[in-house]
Amino acid sequence: MGTATFVDSNAASFIQRLAYRDEPSAQLLEFCKAMSNYFPIDELSRINPYLYLWEAQRDKGARTVTGVRQTMAALHAIKLIQGPLDAHWGQTFRAHYRGEAEAHADQFLMEFYRDMDYTGQLIENQVDLVEAMLTRTKIIEYSSQKSSQSKMEALVQFMHEELSTLMLRELIVCADILCRGGLSQLSQKLHALHDKPAPLSSLRNCAWDLHLLRSMDSMSNSSNDASLGEFYVANLITFDRDLADTLRLAELRAFALHRSSSMYFPIYNESLASWLGARVGERRMSGLSDILSEEGANLRASRRSHNYIRELLEEDRRRLIDLLAHKKPGHA
Numbered sequence: 001m002g003t004a005t006f007v008d009s010n011a012a013s014f015i016q017r018l019a020y021r022d023e024p025s026a027q028l029l030e031f032c033k034a035m036s037n038y039f040p041i042d043e044l045s046r047i048n049p050y051l052y053l054w055e056a057q058r059d060k061g062a063r064t065v066t067g068v069r070q071t072m073a074a075l076h077a078i079k080l081i082q083g084p085l086d087a088h089w090g091q092t093f094r095a096h097y098r099g100e101a102e103a104h105a106d107q108f109l110m111e112f113y114r115d116m117d118y119t120g121q122l123i124e125n126q127v128d129l130v131e132a133m134l135t136r137t138k139i140i141e142y143s144s145q146k147s148s149q150s151k152m153e154a155l156v157q158f159m160h161e162e163l164s165t166l167m168l169r170e171l172i173v174c175a176d177i178l179c180r181g182g183l184s185q186l187s188q189k190l191h192a193l194h195d196k197p198a199p200l201s202s203l204r205n206c207a208w209d210l211h212l213l214r215s216m217d218s219m220s221n222s223s224n225d226a227s228l229g230e231f232y233v234a235n236l237i238t239f240d241r242d243l244a245d246t247l248r249l250a251e252l253r254a255f256a257l258h259r260s261s262s263m264y265f266p267i268y269n270e271s272l273a274s275w276l277g278a279r280v281g282e283r284r285m286s287g288l289s290d291i292l293s294e295e296g297a298n299l300r301a302s303r304r305s306h307n308y309i310r311e312l313l314e315e316d317r318r319r320l321i322d323l324l325a326h327k328k329p330g331h332a
Contacts, residue, residue: 004048004219005039005235008212008243012052012071018085019074019093032085035237045079047237051212054123057116058208072105073098125306126214130170131207132163132313135320137174138193138203142323148179153284156276160291162312164300168272169250170210175279176249184245194327200317209242221257221264231257 007015014031018024024032035044049072056068077097083089093101136158140151155174159166176187186206196202216234238244256265268275273292277285290296 002222002230002232003043003235004232005043005046005237006048006051006216007075008236008238008240009052009055010240011035011237012049012075013067014239015074015078015085016067016071018087018090019077019098020070021090022094024087024090029087031239032089036084036086039235039237041078041082041084043235044085045082047075047078049075051215051236053112054215055208055212057113057120069102069105069109072108073101076104076108077101123211125309127204127207127211128306128310128313129163129165130167130210130214131204132309132316133159133167133170133174134190134203134207134210135313135316136162137177138190139316139320139323141178142320142327149279149281149284151178152276152280153288156280156288156291160296160300163309164304166291166297166300167214168266168268169213169246172250172268172275173210173246179279184242184249186242186246189242194324199324200321206242209240210246212236213243213246217255217264217266218262220255221262231255 011031014028014035017028018032021028052071053068056064056071074093077093078085080097080101081089081092083092137155140154140158144151144154152175155171155178156166159171173184173186175181176183177190180191182188186209189202190206193199193202213236216236220232220234222230222232236243236247251269252266253269254267256267258264273285276288276292280288
């Protein structure tokens with residue numbers, strides 16, 4: 001067993017600003033102090049940057065790329081300076097290590113962006129899947145006056161029949177939306193989607209947050225060698241309440257990892273059958289039993305197609321925008 005410590009874009013930006021700002025704010029110093037207090041320096045020195053990079057590469061603009069370069073330099077400097085993340089750390093970086101750290105960042109990013117030319121679309125495809133789930137959830141919420149149990153049944157049917165994927169953490173998050181649980185900031189944010197100036201962008205950002213957690217799960221299975229069976233327990237440094245609430249809402253109890261492949265299966269604190277039964281009711285649950293069976297899983301795997309999911313997402317985006325337009329005040 002090993003560990004891997006990741007940072008999201010929020011936490012990474014704090015380290016970047018500490019490195020490059022001559023006069024860091026008190027709030028910035030407080031965030032960085034918290035990281036130093038909770039994580040030993042040897043763990044911070046081994047931060048895995050890929051979750052941050054996968055999210056940041058969405059924007060190839062000059063300003064964003066400059067920020068990514070500075071962030072990668074700052075992360076690399078942690079192992080060079082070997083001291084707490086405070087104002088003195090930033091002064092030391094700028095005075096002695098900036099050139100070396102930026103040269104390292106340039107080499108790393110050259111290889112990263114080259115590799116992303118081949119793998120970037122695979123990541124976007126996965127985010128599309130999560131966004132399709134969130135988008136259809138909002139369509140079901142806005143277009144139906146039926147009970148939350150009926151809406152949950154419709155969502156599970158959508159996952160089985162159209163997405164051909166049963167995503168458990170995402171289902172738990174979407175249940176908080178449809179059942180008005182109010183247990184996560186993400187679901188509360190999406191309750192006010194009709195008031196957002198760019199609702200589709202808000203959905204995409206939420207999909208990226210959920211994809212980040214899904215990526216952490218997938219990287220837990222690190223070896224295809226049956227004789228080793230290596231795996232990692234992932235840590236995430238984040239100050240984002242959306243992510244923190246989601247981790248608590250869908251808390252893991254265990255992980256099943258396939259020894260001879262990279263397959264993984266998260267096991268949550270509550271069994272899917274009992275959790276779902278409490279939200280759809282006994283009568284509807286009996287109608288969903290085939291979906292939760294091995295045959296249902298095999299059927300979904302046999303017909304899964306990203307091209308179809310992309311077309312479905314584009315159509316659902318248009319449907320959602322029409323529904324949101326009718327929710328605007330003063331609409332006839």
